[in-house]
Amino acid sequence: MKHSFLDGRVSVIVGDLTKQATDAIVNAADPTLLGGGGVDGAIHLAGGPTILAECRKIRETRFPNGLPVGEAVITAAGELPATFVIHTVGPQFGLNNGKDDELLAAAYTNSLALAAEYRLSSIAFPAISTGTFHYPKDRAAEVSSTAIKTFLSSDQTLDLVTLVFFRQAHADLFLASQAF
Numbered sequence: 001m002k003h004s005f006l007d008g009r010v011s012v013i014v015g016d017l018t019k020q021a022t023d024a025i026v027n028a029a030d031p032t033l034l035g036g037g038g039v040d041g042a043i044h045l046a047g048g049p050t051i052l053a054e055c056r057k058i059r060e061t062r063f064p065n066g067l068p069v070g071e072a073v074i075t076a077a078g079e080l081p082a083t084f085v086i087h088t089v090g091p092q093f094g095l096n097n098g099k100d101d102e103l104l105a106a107a108y109t110n111s112l113a114l115a116a117e118y119r120l121s122s123i124a125f126p127a128i129s130t131g132t133f134h135y136p137k138d139r140a141a142e143v144s145s146t147a148i149k150t151f152l153s154s155d156q157t158l159d160l161v162t163l164v165f166f167r168q169a170h171a172d173l174f175l176a177s178q179a180f
Contacts, residue, residue: 005145005180009152010161012178014171017164018046021081023120024074026111028128029087031066033059033073039126043085047078051085069096070106072114084118086111090129093136104129104140105147112148116157124162127170137170141177149180 003012017025017039027043030036033055035044044051054075059066067073072088088111091103107128115123128144129135148161165171 003175005178006149006152009159010145010148010163010180012163012165012171012175014165014168016166017124017126018042018080020124020162020164022122022124022160022162023082024084024086024115024118024123025077025080025082026072026123026125026128027085027087028126028131028133029067029089031069031089033063033067033087038131043080047080047085050076050078055087070103070110072107072110074114074118082124084120086114086123088128090133090135092133093129094134100135101139101143104135104143108144108147109151112151112155112158112161116155119157121158122160122162123158124164126164126166127174130170137173138177141174142179145174145178145180 028039030040058073067089069089069091072086074084074086077085088107090107091100093100096103130137130140
């Protein structure tokens, strides 16, 4: 079941992020940008070697110590149906001196800003930091939806932001806690 918000500019679905035919999908990336588990591993596996090669170039040229939490970079999507992958690192909950919410919001905002900079019209997100980084799903829903709503209030580039949940229970929790 699909739910829409903000005059249809935001949708919430249950599905596989790697199968989304959008301009960009967002990778909840490991700071190394060299692949990891969860969403990161699935994107690298489904997208093939092009993504890893471009991530290695980013590490060599822009972020030799890894991508900082909250920042975002863009690569081609390789064999994925999306055109680009925007990689962002979410915060590990409880390890950021009280700045968890600020850093999670930055991961969403910087990903959206990069999509707008590239003049993309559609982007799909996973639930950043809610897996192995242990961010409480209800709190992440409020932070992420507020960040998206704030960004879209002044942006006319993006037509559709899709939030993709792998499980219905996680989508339901998001829907109960969102701030759209």
